[in-house]
Amino acid sequence: MNGIHDMGGVHGYGPIIREEDEPVFHHEWEGKALALARTGLAGGHFNLDEFRHAMERIPPVEYLSISYYERWLEGTLMMLAEKGVLSGEEFQARLDEMSGDALSGDGA
Amino acid sequence: MTSDNDVALRVRALESLLLEKGLVEAPAIDEIIDLFENRLGPQNGAKVIARAWSDPDFKARLLANATDAIVEMGYEAVQGEDMVVVENTAQVHNIVVCTLCSCFPWATLGLPPVWYKSAPYRARAASDPRGVLAEFGTDIAAEAEVRVWDSNAELRYMVLPERPAGSESLDEEALVALVTRDSMIGVTRALNP
Numbered sequence: 001m002n003g004i005h006d007m008g009g010v011h012g013y014g015p016i017i018r019e020e021d022e023p024v025f026h027h028e029w030e031g032k033a034l035a036l037a038r039t040g041l042a043g044g045h046f047n048l049d050e051f052r053h054a055m056e057r058i059p060p061v062e063y064l065s066i067s068y069y070e071r072w073l074e075g076t077l078m079m080l081a082e083k084g085v086l087s088g089e090e091f092q093a094r095l096d097e098m099s100g101d102a103l104s105g106d107g108a
Numbered sequence: 109m110t111s112d113n114d115v116a117l118r119v120r121a122l123e124s125l126l127l128e129k130g131l132v133e134a135p136a137i138d139e140i141i142d143l144f145e146n147r148l149g150p151q152n153g154a155k156v157i158a159r160a161w162s163d164p165d166f167k168a169r170l171l172a173n174a175t176d177a178i179v180e181m182g183y184e185a186v187q188g189e190d191m192v193v194v195e196n197t198a199q200v201h202n203i204v205v206c207t208l209c210s211c212f213p214w215a216t217l218g219l220p221p222v223w224y225k226s227a228p229y230r231a232r233a234a235s236d237p238r239g240v241l242a243e244f245g246t247d248i249a250a251e252a253e254v255r256v257w258d259s260n261a262e263l264r265y266m267v268l269p270e271r272p273a274g275s276e277s278l279d280e281e282a283l284v285a286l287v288t289r290d291s292m293i294g295v296t297r298a299l300n301p
Contacts, residue, residue, distance in 0.1 A: 005208055006207065007208070007230040008205075008207030008231065008234035008258065009207075009234045010227070010231040011235075013226075013227040016226065016228045017223060017226065017228070018221070018223045019221070019222060022222060024144055024145045024218065025141075025144075026222075027112055029115055029116040029119040029120075031145065032119045032120075032123055032137065033119050034141075034144065034219075035136075035141055036122055036126060036132065039131070039137065039140070040131075043131060043132075045131075048187065052209060056209075068222070069115075070115050073119055077122065086122075086125055086126070086129075090125065091121060091122065094124060094125055095117065095118060095121045098117060098121050098124070
């Protein structure tokens, strides 16, 4: 499947930005996001190809807007919902509860 | 699109649900983070390259069957992937990319840097590798061939850089210090002693 992820040869993305002495993770949540995806894989809830395909199904504008480990998080959430492990509603309810904003109805 | 605080909250929400459901255990999360932060990384790949520079038999095994040669040094594949090592010479310069995402030899190089996963590198390494190499300060002779290797989940590439001139007297341990992550991706050469 081609799509926004299929970037080989695309023009216009500009220079390559590099960081000296880059840390493995820039935020604690990045390591957690990777670990949660890998435990989902290890637990047999989804396989690596399905997971990669989930990330490739993130809508193109969003794919380009979010960071790498955010794609991992969204891919994991998509997989867990599609496999019946954790519904989007249940996740949203927990998110609302944790953010103290039970009125938020935006499930994006 | 979302701030780091929002993402951090989303990750915490997912973590709390998976912990409650018994699908994840906290020590397993810590173990995975420790593996990637502390145990996997280019320090492993550098030892493989230094061995190849020092031991012709190992180099032959590495180029013939990198998966087995790397396991021989104690670095097991993390995702069950096969490895291919390609050798840089005066005539051929190899560079590695993953145009579709971020495939990288985790066992020997760890997680990829942000630039490797970024759109500009994924796009241009494929279409303008000499331009990318110049951006990294790596000049390649016009008559040399540049080969680009597009990694995938099942098959991941690592570059065996040219052993730098002036390193002839160095032993394997000293050679390790000359091998950088970027030289094993192929965007730069190994350091000069």
